[in-house]
Amino acid sequence: MRRKIAILGATGSIGSSTLDLVERSPDRFEVVAVTAASNSDALADIARRTGARLAVVADEAHFDNLRTRLAGTDCRAAAGETALAEAASGEAELVIAAIVGCAGLQPVMAAVESGKTIGLANKEALVTAGALMTDAAAANGATILPVDSEHNAIFQCLAGSRRDDVSRIVLTASGGPFRTAAASDLEAMTPAQAVAHPNWAMGPKISTDSATLMNKGLELIEAHYLFGLPSERIDIVVHPQSVIHSMVEFVDGSVLAQLGSPDMRIPIAYVLGWPERLATPAQRLDFKSVGRLDFEEPDTQRFPALRLSREALEQGGSAPAVLNAANEVAVASFLAGEIRFTDITRIVEDALAQASYLPPQSIAEVLDIDRETRLNVQSSMKAVCH
Ligand code: NAD
Ligand code: MG
Numbered sequence: 001m002r003r004k005i006a007i008l009g010a011t012g013s014i015g016s017s018t019l020d021l022v023e024r025s026p027d028r029f030e031v032v033a034v035t036a037a038s039n040s041d042a043l044a045d046i047a048r049r050t051g052a053r054l055a056v057v058a059d060e061a062h063f064d065n066l067r068t069r070l071a072g073t074d075c076r077a078a079a080g081e082t083a084l085a086e087a088a089s090g091e092a093e094l095v096i097a098a099i100v101g102c103a104g105l106q107p108v109m110a111a112v113e114s115g116k117t118i119g120l121a122n123k124e125a126l127v128t129a130g131a132l133m134t135d136a137a138a139a140n141g142a143t144i145l146p147v148d149s150e151h152n153a154i155f156q157c158l159a160g161s162r163r164d165d166v167s168r169i170v171l172t173a174s175g176g177p178f179r180t181a182a183a184s185d186l187e188a189m190t191p192a193q194a195v196a197h198p199n200w201a202m203g204p205k206i207s208t209d210s211a212t213l214m215n216k217g218l219e220l221i222e223a224h225y226l227f228g229l230p231s232e233r234i235d236i237v238v239h240p241q242s243v244i245h246s247m248v249e250f251v252d253g254s255v256l257a258q259l260g261s262p263d264m265r266i267p268i269a270y271v272l273g274w275p276e277r278l279a280t281p282a283q284r285l286d287f288k289s290v291g292r293l294d295f296e297e298p299d300t301q302r303f304p305a306l307r308l309s310r311e312a313l314e315q316g317g318s319a320p321a322v323l324n325a326a327n328e329v330a331v332a333s334f335l336a337g338e339i340r341f342t343d344i345t346r347i348v349e350d351a352l353a354q355a356s357y358l359p360p361q362s363i364a365e366v367l368d369i370d371r372e373t374r375l376n377v378q379s380s381m382k383a384v385c386h
Pocket of ligand 2 (some may be wrong): 148149
């Protein structure tokens, strides 16, 4: 029996890597549903290639083109929020959640509520609604498997261990493209410089997050919800080679690490094959050419996102959702050339001052916090920039 898979965000970086693996093992996987934001041409090509039965474009303006492009196939075209949720909760057994940003929250929740196994790349969904998500997963028998390379590494290191035997986890960070940049040079860094990641090829939002180190901050919050550890038992270390993807320290002092070349197909394959392993064409590690593994203390002066994320996690309430929303708006403005690189974390810090200690009780409340924060941030950016 082939495993039925839905790929949310099929046109993106993680979506493409997933398709690459799935198409190499046609005997093991059957793609049943694929989604994209607006690129209906690319989505229709993917649906035709994979034989998916449902293709959903989030932006309804692109529905007609999608339907035209799928004419004569067995694939149904659909658009909008309800259809996205349908792709996540329909016939798939495994849902790869690779939408970027808070836009993925409702589809991920739809998958969780229908008890699916979810390969979660969309970290923003766990950051903004972590407790709601993990509670709903427990209540509905859903399984969340981490695609994010650090969390996937930890998940691999935890296999066969008792959670009580874990003393801490250590997230590794590459340090991003500005790891060695002087503080005074950061302000002038351009979007092109920010998205040129030294080790990983990724979508523009997460690449910018890697440059501010907000990505590691979001991953700290993600790790808290995935593994149930408090902030003080989750450490972050800069490891520029990106060979160790993260580590787990146990009560006896043993440390397990997962290593591999920086290729997202490795963690995605672990999720696709779990509990078995799937062969991948990823480059093998050659230790003689790796040569050395370096570790550094992260610099929270130049990269305040790390401090802000830890504060948001420790404050709880609406803070993680506010942090995420402010960051999404600021990153989009930075990529559009409207604000400077160092404005991103300044905007997030200002927004966090408005966060409340009351945790959201529902996805609707999370979306309210998200919407309100975006509006506040947009109006304060207008006031500053014009
Ligand atoms: P990407 O920008 O390359 O792709 C995003 C996908 O989401 C696209 O298919 C796009 O069409 C879809 N999408 C965007 N906005 C949408 C909306 N409003 N509604 C519905 N669909 C929408 O991004 P990516 O780099 O593949 O990242 C996807 C997620 O995976 C992010 O949460 C990111 O943090 C996480 N992640 C990515 C990597 C990586 O290597 N790229 C690694 C770890 C985690
Ligand atoms: Mg990561």
